[in-house]
Amino acid sequence: MELLLATTGTPLLLVNLVFAVIALAVGFAAGAWVCGGKSSNDSSREEEAASAAERLIELERAMMASDRLRDLAASVASDVGTHNASIGAIEQQLAQAKASDSPNEEAVTEAMVQIEGANAALQAKLAKAEQQIQAQAEQIKTHESEARTDSLTKLSNRRAFDDELARRFSEWERKNTPFSLLILDVDHFKKFNDTHGHQAGDEVLRKVGAAIAKCARDMDLPCRYGGEEFAIVMPATKDADGNALAERVRTTIEGMRIQFEGKTLSVTTSLGLATVERDDDVTRLIKRADEALYVAKDAGRNNGQRHTGSGCVPITARKAKPKQAAAPAEMPATAVLDRLPNRTRFLEILRNEVRSSQDSGNPLSVITAELDGYKKLEDEFGEAVAKLTLDSIAQFLDSSLQASDQLGRLNDGQFILLLPSQRAEEAQQVRDRVTSALSNCTIPLGDNQMRLTTAMSVTQLTQEDSAVSFMQRAERLLKTAVPSSPMSAV
Numbered sequence: 001m002e003l004l005l006a007t008t009g010t011p012l013l014l015v016n017l018v019f020a021v022i023a024l025a026v027g028f029a030a031g032a033w034v035c036g037g038k039s040s041n042d043s044s045r046e047e048e049a050a051s052a053a054e055r056l057i058e059l060e061r062a063m064m065a066s067d068r069l070r071d072l073a074a075s076v077a078s079d080v081g082t083h084n085a086s087i088g089a090i091e092q093q094l095a096q097a098k099a100s101d102s103p104n105e106e107a108v109t110e111a112m113v114q115i116e117g118a119n120a121a122l123q124a125k126l127a128k129a130e131q132q133i134q135a136q137a138e139q140i141k142t143h144e145s146e147a148r149t150d151s152l153t154k155l156s157n158r159r160a161f162d163d164e165l166a167r168r169f170s171e172w173e174r175k176n177t178p179f180s181l182l183i184l185d186v187d188h189f190k191k192f193n194d195t196h197g198h199q200a201g202d203e204v205l206r207k208v209g210a211a212i213a214k215c216a217r218d219m220d221l222p223c224r225y226g227g228e229e230f231a232i233v234m235p236a237t238k239d240a241d242g243n244a245l246a247e248r249v250r251t252t253i254e255g256m257r258i259q260f261e262g263k264t265l266s267v268t269t270s271l272g273l274a275t276v277e278r279d280d281d282v283t284r285l286i287k288r289a290d291e292a293l294y295v296a297k298d299a300g301r302n303n304g305q306r307h308t309g310s311g312c313v314p315i316t317a318r319k320a321k322p323k324q325a326a327a328p329a330e331m332p333a334t335a336v337l338d339r340l341p342n343r344t345r346f347l348e349i350l351r352n353e354v355r356s357s358q359d360s361g362n363p364l365s366v367i368t369a370e371l372d373g374y375k376k377l378e379d380e381f382g383e384a385v386a387k388l389t390l391d392s393i394a395q396f397l398d399s400s401l402q403a404s405d406q407l408g409r410l411n412d413g414q415f416i417l418l419l420p421s422q423r424a425e426e427a428q429q430v431r432d433r434v435t436s437a438l439s440n441c442t443i444p445l446g447d448n449q450m451r452l453t454t455a456m457s458v459t460q461l462t463q464e465d466s467a468v469s470f471m472q473r474a475e476r477l478l479k480t481a482v483p484s485s486p487m488s489a490v
Contacts, residue, residue, distance in 0.1 A: 086118045147159065153206055156221055168276075178236065179235045180237040180273060181231065182271060183271070183289045185297070187267065189204075199260075203260050207258050211256060215252055217345070219235050220234050242273050246315050247338075250268075250271055253269050254268050272288075274288040342408070343409065345408070347468070350418065362420070363460060365424055365459065366474050367417040367430065367457070371453075393452065405418060405419055427458045431458055457477035
């Protein structure tokens, strides 16, 4: 039986080696594809040269990994051949002893000892080979990751962008899950390079890439699309949330001041946004976002346009101004409010927390809150004032949370606070403190002041709840809540 196990284990190792060689070949082919592909139409010759050098180095590393794995395969094959030859010789000795008239017990014992020793030696070599294969697999994984990253900005590159866009479009076709695409371009970048030099241009692209990555949400994929163009693929995102992210990116880049060799540099961007529609394919979606981008450029740059499917509309309403004016955008940046997860994203977070709570038996509660009179505030004083007021509330709520808590937005004027490991009674105390503090806050509005009043309700998870039913119960309770007065918990 031991002899049978020793010989049948050999093909499994060879199969593993075959798969390892195939995996390395895939990584090697990917490296060759990257190296052999066309260079992007970058304005910076220095960057192209550096990228080409990096690709050459990566290809050489892949070739070295290929050589090492081929050597390893040959070595293990040789070890297996030697082992099989040794086992064959021992089998012959056992057969001769069995065929003799007086079998020698010592000969049989010696043969078994030799088999055990041969198996142990081969096992040690196989274990070492397995470690080396794992190391090569990690190296291949690193090569694949680097092949999907832009070397200058450290954002995902065009290859990763194409894959993500195809994946999101497939999800849209199968599950009807919406997503949006934002394409943006650094304004007058060629002129900037000619004026300040390519190294300054590279520094600007690095800073712009970092700003985009900071503005993007965890679920988004920010990419360098090519040259001075960037893109963000935004899953589970419709027009309103896409507009907010686009404007946050634009105002963040507009406000940057980049120090380079004693100069203070600044740039602006033009943006085009499109949300996937029924008649779209990947090519048409990109084309619509591109069309919106060029409309933004024609409109004077440093603005965003959204393609509706039939035409383009401004992302934010902006008053007509002289082009020389350097006044800030009409819609103010609302940093805390804009980075909060929307209802769709918050439901994804809630699903994980509900599953964890029900598996562990730990309590879970949410507080839903609504600014009293939000619609009236928006109608009388405008969207900008209404959003600033919401942002003030969001900042206050965010500062009141513990590390494990999570704040999100539901509809206009509504928030939801996730409180893991807290029962309804504990959540009520949090609600009462927040309600009391907010009622003492006032917002100056011209000659008058507005006192903030909010309606809040507390809901605790039950074992029968799903994430959807839990959120629906919380929203129903909010509708019955009285502004700035205690509510009973359910």
